[in-house]
Amino acid sequence: MTIKTPKGAVKYKLLNVCAFTSTRKRMSVIVEDKEKKIWLMCKGADSVITERLSHASLNSEIFKETDRVVT
Numbered sequence: 001m002t003i004k005t006p007k008g009a010v011k012y013k014l015l016n017v018c019a020f021t022s023t024r025k026r027m028s029v030i031v032e033d034k035e036k037k038i039w040l041m042c043k044g045a046d047s048v049i050t051e052r053l054s055h056a057s058l059n060s061e062i063f064k065e066t067d068r069v070v071t
Contacts, residue, residue, distance in 0.1 A: 001031065012039070020044075046070055 012031035020027035026044025
């Protein structure tokens with residue numbers, strides 16, 4: 001699979017899909033990059049994803065900016 005990013009297209013090997021459900025309120029994919037690193041990527045409601053972030057992530061500048069934009 002290929003994902004378009006601001007730095008260009010990035011290719012991943014799709015390993016698994018965890019489908020969206022109304023209970024989980026998110027979907028996830030597990031992918032492998034060209035360096036053989038495994039990544040979990042999630043998409044879901046802001047409130048559901050935010051609940052699962054570590055406290056360190058909540059204090060990061062990138063989170064603060066993202067939260068400002070989406071709220």
